Amino acid sequence: MMARKLISAGLFLMLALLITSPNHSAGSLSSQRPNVLLIVADDLRNELGCYGSSVAKTPNLDRLAKRGMRFDAAYCQYPVCNPSRTSLLTGLRPDTTRITDNNTNFRTTMPDVVTLPQVFRQNGYHTTSFGKIFHRGLTMEDLRTDMDDKASWDEVRYFQTTPLGFKGEGRNLTDGKLAWCNWRAAEGADEDQPDGQIAREAINVLEQRAKDKQPFFLAVGLHKPHDPFIAPKKYFDLYPLESLKLWQAPKEPLADPAAALPGGAFREAFGKFTDRERLEFMRAYLAGVSFTDAQAGKIIDALDRLKLTENTIIVFLGDHGYHLGERGWWNKSTLFELSARAPLLVYAPKMKAKGKATARLTEFIDLYPTLVELTGLKAPHKLEGRSFAPLLDNPRLKWKEAAYTQVTRGRFAGYSVRTERWRYTEWDEGRQGAELYDHQTDPHEYRNLINEPKHKATVEQLKALLKKKS
Numbered sequence: 383m384m385a386r387k388l389i390s391a392g393l394f395l396m397l398a399l400l401i402t403s404p405n406h407s408a409g410s411l412s413s414q415r416p417n418v419l420l421i422v423a424d425d426l427r428n429e430l431g432c433y434g435s436s437v438a439k440t441p442n443l444d445r446l447a448k449r450g451m452r453f454d455a456a457y458c459q460y461p462v463c464n465p466s467r468t469s470l471l472t473g474l475r476p477d478t479t480r481i482t483d484n485n486t487n488f489r490t491t492m493p494d495v496v497t498l499p500q501v502f503r504q505n506g507y508h509t510t511s512f513g514k515i516f517h518r519g520l521t522m523e524d525l526r527t528d529m530d531d532k533a534s535w536d537e538v539r540y541f542q543t544t545p546l547g548f549k550g551e552g553r554n555l556t557d558g559k560l561a562w563c564n565w566r567a568a569e570g571a572d573e574d575q576p577d578g579q580i581a582r583e584a585i586n587v588l589e590q591r592a593k594d595k596q597p598f599f600l601a602v603g604l605h606k607p608h609d610p611f612i613a614p615k616k617y618f619d620l621y622p623l624e625s626l627k628l629w630q631a632p633k634e635p636l637a638d639p640a641a642a643l644p645g646g647a648f649r650e651a652f653g654k655f656t657d658r659e660r661l662e663f664m665r666a667y668l669a670g671v672s673f674t675d676a677q678a679g680k681i682i683d684a685l686d687r688l689k690l691t692e693n694t695i696i697v698f699l700g701d702h703g704y705h706l707g708e709r710g711w712w713n714k715s716t717l718f719e720l721s722a723r724a725p726l727l728v729y730a731p732k733m734k735a736k737g738k739a740t741a742r743l744t745e746f747i748d749l750y751p752t753l754v755e756l757t758g759l760k761a762p763h764k765l766e767g768r769s770f771a772p773l774l775d776n777p778r779l780k781w782k783e784a785a786y787t788q789v790t791r792g793r794f795a796g797y798s799v800r801t802e803r804w805r806y807t808e809w810d811e812g813r814q815g816a817e818l819y820d821h822q823t824d825p826h827e828y829r830n831l832i833n834e835p836k837h838k839a840t841v842e843q844l845k846a847l848l849k850k851k852s
């Protein structure tokens with residue numbers, strides 16, 4: 383009797399040690415929890431083979447879509463780097479984070495918020511950030527301004543282009559008026575560019591984790607296809623200029639509200655593009671897309687080689703969309719579908735609907751609750767998204783009614799609500815214009831129906847839905 387008591391007391395003590403010791407909780411108890419590989423591309427619109435692009439060459443991401451789920455209606459909350467990333471990494475809408483520009487660190491508005499990687503770190507995961515996860519540029523000035531978040535990561539690293547990687551044919555497409563508008567078909571290898579180094583180092587991290595068995599949250603922030611449009615020459619060679627097609631304006635002239643497109647120096651410079659310059663812009667962006675695809679492919683291949691795929695969730699996304707000349711715009715920051723929508727591919731080892739796509743509406747703020755649910759962790763604060771984990775088993779479930787995207791235009795804001803059929807947008811609460819598009823008949827959002835009497839009731843419904851956002 384005594385011996386049995388002693389044994390059970392001993393067992394109890396061992397169990398208690400297992401639960402309380404941070405090393406053990408990381409190594410043993412959590413070893414059942416899946417790892418997370420989060421790959422974020424910068425300014426990547428849905429220009430991937432798996433999303434029906436007729437031009438982009440993206441075999442690796444197409445393969446990921448076949449293994450996991452392709453989200454066809456995934457929307458960012460703010461089509462600019464820092465606000466979008468802050469929103470998705472805190473699980474909060476931009477009106478809550480109060481981050482709507484590229485210069486403000488979210489710790490100034492939310493000093494105590496627990497970020498997505500941070501919740502994993504607090505639960506014994508090794509968290510790593512390579513490249514651009516939280517917003518950060520690549521100039522020396524950007525690097526001096528510490529925009530990253532030490533509380534979120536065990537390890538943060540940035541990478542620089544080598545001198546060879548700066549060489550090669552290229553030019554500024556605006557005679558220098560827009561300093562960012564440069565392309566270069568670079569000499570050297572992938573590793574002469576930051577993204578190639580990021581892939582190499584990410585693979586090193588995976589090799590370490592395969593050895594030490596510590597659960598990991600590895601965040602890989604690839605810088606392309608964001609400007610400057612620099613990628614190794616071989617990716618430019620995939621896209622001969624004569625194989626590319628420029629956007630053609632519809633026959634009916636577009637009557638966009640003035641606020642719908644940002645103006646200023648950008649629009650002036652884009653207006654001066656020759657067709658040759660437009661084609662060069664497009665080729666340089668696509669080179670960045672294929673370069674991104676190749677780096678993501680290397681990392682996912684390493685995951686397979688190290689047999690980590692069976693216990694690792696893979697998420698690939700672009701932080702927001704992009705216009706490639708549509709409506710004369712060559713950038714982001716609009717509330718049109720091209721800028722608000724972005725790629726989202728998710729693979730989870732235990733998902734039932736592998737290789738399927740879902741047309742259900744998802745928002746990037748849904749990522750935080752999803753990853754927390756899939757790993758059995760607990761969200762430390764009230765999140766504003768909804769876990770899409772159930773869609774990974776059944777992509778046809780009845781789902782979200784609406785997805786919201788917003789942007790600031792000078793002194794006022796624009797808000798857009800997307801349902802499965804409609805997009806409705808208000809600028810300055812309607813004072814600077816409003817838009818209604820029917821995606822059933824007008825996927826390019828060319829016909830603004832806002833003033834058509836027969837849609838009055840729809841507009842009222844969507845107005846109400848827009849108000850429900852927060």
Ligand SMILES: [Ca+2]
Nearest residue numbers: 424425463701
């Ligand atoms: Ca971006």
